[in-house]
Amino acid sequence: MPTHPVDIDMNEQEKYLQELLTKQAQGQLKPKDRYAIKPQDMPAQDAVKRRHAMSEVALGYTETQARLEAMRCLQCANAPCVEGCPVRIRIRDFIGEITKGQYDRALEIIKENSLLPAVCGRVCPQEVQCQERCTVGKKFKDVNMSVSIGRLERYAADLAHGGGQTPAVAPPTGKKVAVIGSGPGGIVVAADTRRAGHEVTLFEAFHKPGGVMVYGIPEFRLPKAIVQEEIDVLKKMGVKIVCNFIVGRTRTIEQLMKEDGFEAVYVGVGAGLPKFMGIEGEHLVGVYSANEYLTRANLMKAYEFGKGADTPIAVSKKVAVLGGGNVAMDAARMAVRLGAEKVYLVYRRSETEMPARIEEVRHAKEEGVIFCTLQNPKRILGNDAGQVVGMECLRYELGEPDESGRRRPVAIGGSEFVMNVDTVIVAIGNGANPLIQQTTPGLEFNQWGNIVVDENCRTSMKGVYAGGDIVLGTATVILAMGQGRIAAQAINTDLAK
Ligand SMILES: Cc1cc2nc3c(=O)[nH]c(=O)nc-3n(C[C@H](O)[C@H](O)[C@H](O)COP(=O)(O)OP(=O)(O)OC[C@H]3O[C@@H](n4cnc5c(N)ncnc54)[C@H](O)[C@@H]3O)c2cc1C
Ligand code: SF4
Incomplete structure (x- = not known):
């Protein structure tokens, strides 16, 4: 993997960018020069400090980083990245504007097709959409080497922060x-x-x-x-x-x-509408759907302990989150921030089959979430007061691929064990x-x-x-x-x- 670009002296980075821009202006910037530019890592909050912080983890590119990353784009004539974008943003063109420092123009191009670029730049699964098709990623046979289209979209959107124009409205139709x-x-x-x-x-x-x-x-x-x-x-x-x-x-x-x-x-x-496992003990106090847990935390500000949150969440010590998607990662990372001592992510397949974005998995691990793969609950255990005191699990192994193409999890008979938890968050999907x-x-x-x-x-x-x-x-x-x-x-x- 490339070295972290923010480790490089900023002046060096700036000098490098200026050299590339000069070459480009002289028409001498070749694809091999673009391939040689290292992918720019996204600066992020410190992994330990952010365990106690609700504020955004990914901090966004600096201007130099954004322009360097944009210079990695080959400006392909057929722009295969656009085909991978569900709303067909003119990706090549907006990136081209970023290399020129024309950020307003870049945003205008994005907004032709997307009304929420600051949101999409942050949460779109680009690695399975536009970035999956990127020629640079294909050249290195690694999607992580693709041009970071989402981060560039975010950069252009964030610069206009609060200053975007209100769209014009046509005369009233009476409808x-x-x-x-x-x-x-x-x-x-x-x-x-x-x-x-x-x-x-x-x-x-x-x-x-x-x-x-x-x-x-x-x-x-x-x-x-x-x-x-x-x-x-x-x-x-x-x-x-x-x-x-x-x-x-x-x-x-x-x-x-x-x-x-x-x-x-x-x-x-x-x-x-949250889905549940349909196992014994899901009615116990301390079992949440990820929807309820996250809604209480996000919308009802349950993390503001003692400051009048309308629907506080009981403080948990040991939390099991069931599932392997983005919602499960969000719930696990939220549990860390709400003060849990241990957060286990319980998933019945292996990490390879996890549907969550790689970046979310990495962030969750950095924040201390413990991944318990090839395990699944059989029942949730309660005490006389109806509160969760543990979860009986089974170990699993992978069998033949199922209709989704992922290898089917098969329970190993007699492998039961008890996980010591006081909270269970079910994050296996919604209907x-x-x-x-x-x-x-x-x-x-x-x-x-x-x-x-x-x-x-x-x-x-x-x-x-x-x-x-x-x-x-x-x-x-x-x-x-x-x-x-x-x-x-x-x-x-x-x-x-
Ligand atoms: C925890 C979580 C994390 C996610 N992470 C990502 C991600 O990283 N990237 C990504 O692209 N997608 C992510 N998704 C999925 C994405 O958020 C949804 O696909 C998307 O928001 C769906 O948009 P929508 O327009 O259908 O409306 P929704 O965002 O689902 O909103 C529907 C709204 O309708 C309201 N409503 C419901 N019933 C009624 C009613 N009867 N009357 C009035 N209002 C009603 C609801 O209160 C809600 O506000 C995530 C989803 C979850 C749950
Ligand atoms: S496929 Fe990649 S290199 Fe080609 S135009 Fe799109 S972002 Fe640029």
Whole structure:
């Protein structure tokens, strides 16, 4: 692996950059010079100190680092990276602007296709999207050597911090649009339909807008101020935001359309229903879904012990987090910050099969999370007061690949052992909340409770559109945004008829 670039004398780095820029200006910068530039590591908070800090772990590139990283881009004629981006950002072009120091222009290019670059630069799984296709990574046969597209996107977005322009809004059309759910998909739909001049109301069940970006993804990965800035832009555009409003309870979709005058409704309610293991002891005090645990910690500020958090979490000593995805990593790293002495990540396959991003796994390990792979709970043990006192587990080995292509975990008979824990956080996935299905006759759902849509995000009900996790199952911020853009286009087209 390359040496950490911030270890290099900053003046040396600057000198190196100037040499490269001079060569580039003279038309003498060859691909071999670009390949020779070391990938720039992201400066991060100290691993020990950050165990007690909620603030963001990754600190972002310096200007010199950003330009050096951008110089690694070959400016490929066919730009295969763009094909890997779900919203087709003109990656080559925005990186080219960064090499020139034209950061505003870089951001303009990104914003043509992505409304939330500061968010996506931080949380998109670039290593399986744009960066997986990058020619530089391919040359070294290592995705870690690809140009760090996400970090460059973040750099351009962060420079404009708070200074982004409020998009222009067309003259009023007199048409009303309801957006249900304020996650990334809902935010995009609200912005794009408001831009077209419609009167837009965004309904959110929680007391704060932002969806999973606010209640799920922790502050140490995605500062909430960034999401709030985007919400503020919506408000400046004239989008009405109504919180504590549960569609299906406060009003139904039918009432919104027939009685309240909304001609188009976008359903972006996400996938907020946690899955459990279905094992003995899951009812005990001290067992949480990752959703509940993270929502209490993020949205209800449960980490502010003694400062009036509405729903504090009991302090845990020994925590087991069940699962191997990003949500499990978030929950484990949150448990570390909430003061647990030991945090075990229990996963029934090996680390190779873990779906979590490599960076999240690395950060979790650096912060002291103990990885217990090829293990899975059989039952959770409680005391007479109904509190968790331990977890009986089985050891596993890997068998033949299953339909997902990952090797199947097989329990080893008689391998039971007890793990001494007082808290268990179940992070094995989420499903669709059935509320909209139960209260919206005529809306088609599939067997998993997800809304069925066509390629334009139109549902089986006229005037009703849907996207994001409620359609895709659990997906990603960028995919939800992509669907939001498609749905908004369909709404604008249909309302113009
Ligand atoms: C802990 C965690 C970590 C994640 N990490 C990443 C990551 O690193 N990168 C990534 O790309 N993706 C990540 N994801 C997934 C990503 O956040 C989601 O795919 C994405 O947010 C889905 O967007 P959405 O538009 O469907 O709405 P969501 O973000 O799911 O928001 C839906 C909103 O609708 C509201 N709502 C629900 N029902 C109603 C109702 N009946 N009436 C009114 N409002 C309602 C909810 O309160 C919520 O605010 C993570 C998810 C979780 C849970
Ligand atoms: S594939 Fe990689 S090197 Fe080529 S244009 Fe995209 S980011 Fe640059």
